Structure formats: C-alpha cells, structure tokens
Amino acid sequence: MSIGLLLHPSSPPQIPPPTTTSTGPPSFSSTAGNHHRHILSLSETCTTISHLKQLHAYTLRTTLPDETATLFLYGRFLHLSSSSSFSDVSYTFRIFNSIQQENHTPFMWNTLIRACAHDVSRKEEAFLLYRKMLERGKSSPDKHTFPFLLKACAYIFKLSEGKQIHCQILKHGLGKDVYVNNSLIHLYASCGCLDLAKKVFDEMPERSLVSWNSMIDALVRAGEFDSALEMFRETQESFEPDGYTMQSVLSACAGLGSLSLGAWAHAFLLRKRGFEVDVLIKNSLIEMYCKCGSLRMAEQVFQTMRKRDLASWNAIILGLATHGRAEEAMACFERMVENVKPNSVTFVALLIACNHRGLVEKGRLYFDVMVRDYGIEPALEHYGCIVDLVARAGYVSEAIDMVMNMKMKPDAVIWRSLLDACCKNGASVELSEQIATHIIEDNQSSNGSSGAYVLLSRVYASANRWNDVGIVRKLMTEHGIRKEPGCSSIEINGVTHEFFAGDTSHPQTKQIYKQLRLIEEKLSSIGYSPDQSQAPLVDSSREKECSLRLHSERLAIAFGLLNLPPQTPIRVFKNLRVCNDCHEVTKLISKMFDTEIIVRDRVRFHHFKDGSCSCSDYW
DNA sequence: GTAGGGTTAG
Known part of the structure; x- marks a missing residue:
C-alpha cells in the first residue's frame, strides 16, 4: 500500500513508500529499519491530524525492527498529536492507552502531561497523570516533567499543589535545573507569592534570561515597579533584553505613570536591534503611553501599526475612555468592528468611556448591544461600570x-x-x-x-x-480603618509630586493656593460653579471656604501651572476615578491657560502597598 | 535519539 496515496493531496511529502516485510516482496528496500526511518521522516512532514492518523494506521500494519524503535515512534506520534498545530488531546490519550502500561516511557508521560497543561479544560488531569506516573513506578519524573506540571499549576493558581510539586522537585534532585526553577518563579508569581519567587531566584545556581524575565514579571505583577526596573538594569549586566523583558519594563513604566521612563524605554526599543518590535510590544507601548497620560504618543503608535489585533484596539479605546474622550472612543469602536470582533474587554472600555463622561443613554445602549449583538455575558466589571454610571x-x-x-x-x-x-x-x-x-x-x-x-x-x-x-x-x-484620601500626582523633571485633598504639606503650598484662587476667580468669571458634591469628605468650614482647592488633582494642576514652562502639557494622575466634573473643569482650565491638561486615573498607586488605595476599583 | 521555562487589557 502506498502511503503517498493515503495522504491528503495537499500534503507536501511524496516519499516513495517502503514495503513491509510481512506484505510481500520488497520493492526497493527490505529492512524493518528502513521502515522505521521512513515513517520517522514522514512524521516530520505531517501537517494535519489526518496525516498523522494515516501514518499511525500504516505503522500498525508495518513490522518495525524492535520494541525500542516502536516505542520511539509512538512517542513521536504522541508528541505530534498534542502539539499546538494539531492539538487533539483525546487522540493523544487514545495512542497512550493503546500502548501497554509497562512500555510507557518517561517521554510519553511527559508528553501527556504537557498536552494537559496546554489544554484549558485538562489542567487538573496533569496532576492526576503525574500521580499515576509515580504509582505505576516504572517511570521517574525528570527535568522535563516539572515545567509542564508547574505550568498547569500556575494556570489554575494552586499554591498548595505547587508547593507539593516543589518538594517533589527537590526529592528528585532537580532543584538546580534552570527550566524547573524558572517555572517555579512563574508559579509563585502567579499565586501572588513574591517572596517565594524571589527565594527561588536568589537560590538558583544558574540563571538564564528567562529567569530574569520571570523575576521582573513577578515584581511588576506585585506592583513593585521600581524594583522591576532596578532588576532590568541588573539583567543587562549578563543578558541582552528580549521582547519579554521589554514588555515587563513597559508595564513597570506604566505602573509608575512615569512618562519620562516610558519614553526612555520606547527609545531603548527603537535603538535596540536583534528582536522584532511586534504587535504585543506595540500594544504595551500604547498602554504605557495611555497610562502615563500621553494619549498623543499612544495614538501615534496605534496609527503607525501595520498589523493591529484585538488588544491594540482595546488599548486605544480604553486610553481614550480614561482620558474622558468618550466620543473618540466610540468612533474608534465603530472603526474597530469593521476589522476585529470586539470582546468583553472592549465593552468594559466603552462603558468606562460613558462612565467618565456621564453618558447614561450611551452606556445603557452599549450594555444592551454587548449582550444582544455580540452574545457577551456581562461580567462583574461591566456591572461595575453601568451601575456606577446609572x-x-x-x-x-x-x-x-x-x-x-x-x-x-x-x-x-x-x-x-x-x-x-x-x-x-x-x-x-x-x-x-x-x-x-x-x-x-x-x-x-x-x-x-x-x-x-x-x-x-x-x-x-x-x-x-x-x-x-x-x-x-x-x-x-x-477596626483600624483609615479614610482613603483623594491623592493626585504630577511628574516634573522626573520627580513625582504628590498631593492629597486639602494638602498643605508641599513647600510651595502658598503659591499653589494663590494659583488656585486665581483659577477659581477665572472660573467664577465665566459662571462656572464647581460641583460641591464631588468634594472629598473634609471638615465643613474648609469646604465652604473653597471647594476647588480641596481636590487633590486641582492642587496638582495648580502646581503644574506654576512649575512648567507655558504650553507644556500637564499630566496629573488620580488614585480615584476621574469624574465628569473633573474632566469638565480641566477642559476649562486648559482653555484659560492655553495649555493641555490631562487628568487621568491610575488603577493603583505603587506606594500604597498596604492596600490603603482603591486597588479593587476598576478605574 | 525525541521535548522543556517566561505575556493579553478592566
């Protein structure tokens, strides 16, 4: 029988078929070893699961030289069937189960565990398989087993299982393996255990770029942005950063809200050769610029992207939304749907756009459209926005x-x-x-x-x-509960200045309050009266005195107006959600002082590590 | 003799 005939017409290989020792006289090759080599080479050219199944069927009818060769071939089939382009895990299991138990090799077990670790719905099975592997007693876990197992573990954030696996790693003498340790760092970071991740990193006898990247990522996830950037500097003593490194670095800059650092990281990327600045990095750049208050740069990156994915659109819509530019966010959405199908995050961004500007009708509309036209079930975040808006x-x-x-x-x-x-x-x-x-x-x-x-x-x-x-x-x-003060920050010449509601601690307080009075007079002259209800809780005598000066972001704006050269864009960050009133007054002040003022919210303020800021808020 | 580690927004 000709394997060439069995394969799909689109298949690349048409290697002359071997004949088997059991089915008649040889045509041009007669040894089982040749069959083995032939099937192996064919396996390398399989491009669909159907090719693989045909090859598998063919193998069943073929005599192979010995058991080792057969098992090797089946290992290859297992690996192929579970690889990302085929990903037919149930077939992988069928092949595995067709092999006699005593013949299961560590490679086979590892491949099966890997298949489960990569399959969203089979993560738990990876643990069961590992247990079975131990129970059968024929195969010992090796340095390949644990990275797969830990990946499954990190995905479902199972800390206690992860610790047990860590013990197993030590028991099997694999505590020094760099791959295994990298996976451990990733696992502990995913579970929010920065200390344990750090411990693994510190005790590693050997580190690769991935080790450094994983550790930088762990720090970013934990909100330790300064330390992440410090580690980035250290990394460069031993390794050239890659795309992974730079994405974490951009996240750290975004987390700090530091435009100067972010722009530096961008320049670093442009200067650096050797790795592609791909869609993912560009998306990180958009996000960084948005979070650092430079929507203009974010838009520039977005506009010049040759390829955009869902995340690119979401990032820019979210950026526009949090900067109070709801109309543009909505217009962007209209352009987006012509190219990409929106997802649940897109609608969070749109609802945030409506929320920031108090666009109730639009918000209700998007909420309905999301469910009706896109079949997206509202999640907690969507409710968070719409309930707040309404x-x-x-x-x-x-x-x-x-x-x-x-x-x-x-x-x-x-x-x-x-x-x-x-x-x-x-x-x-x-x-x-x-x-x-x-x-x-x-x-x-x-x-x-x-x-x-x-x-x-x-x-x-x-x-x-x-x-x-x-x-x-x-x-x-x-209960030891403190008030959560309104806090805003502004970065000038790389130094971040922070203001709380009604703050008088800044050395330039006098001038700041003078500037505020000036702003307020100008605002009153055009008939603007600030919304009292937006003022944070303060004692009533001061509230009466001047509502404007009590807002932290307005202190920061006044400070910016005092200290930045005219026409310099003023970028202020707020720890709480920027409300409609704030967008409104900011626009007015921008006009009056002929400068660009942006106030935007920050998801978290890195210096409030004790949880005293509104980390659980969505905006 | 096969393979392995690190991303997706709120």
Missing part, C-alpha cells in the same frame, strides 16, 4: 434593580457606587444602612470598606443622627 446620574432604583438581577455576587465596588448614589440622592437611611452592611461584611479584614463607613456617617449626619455618626467613627477606629 447611579451617579441619579437613577438609584434602576441601579438597585440592576444589582438585584446580577447573576453573580456584587462586589464592594458596586455596593459603594450604590451607597454613594443613595447619599447624594437622599435615599432612606435604612437602605443606605443595608448597603453599607454588605460592604463592611465583605471587607472585614481589609481597608476596602473605608468609603462605606465614611458615606454611612454622612447619611447619619444628614439625618441628624449624631449618635450613629459617633458609633460609625468608633467602629472605624476599632
């Missing part, structure tokens, strides 16, 4: 209905949006109490509920229930 606009009962109809448990962010709306819209004290209870119960041990306590005390104060106000304050003290 609630802020004063549609409290609609927001409550939404929360009640959610398929998942609302988180503290959502409850807080509701509570905030209740406070502003004079909802009943009982309702506010109920909502506050949800938040406080969900956040017993963390500081995430500080907003709820503050809001609740406001509700009681407005109802003249001063006793209850006292009780709330006492509870806060007892």
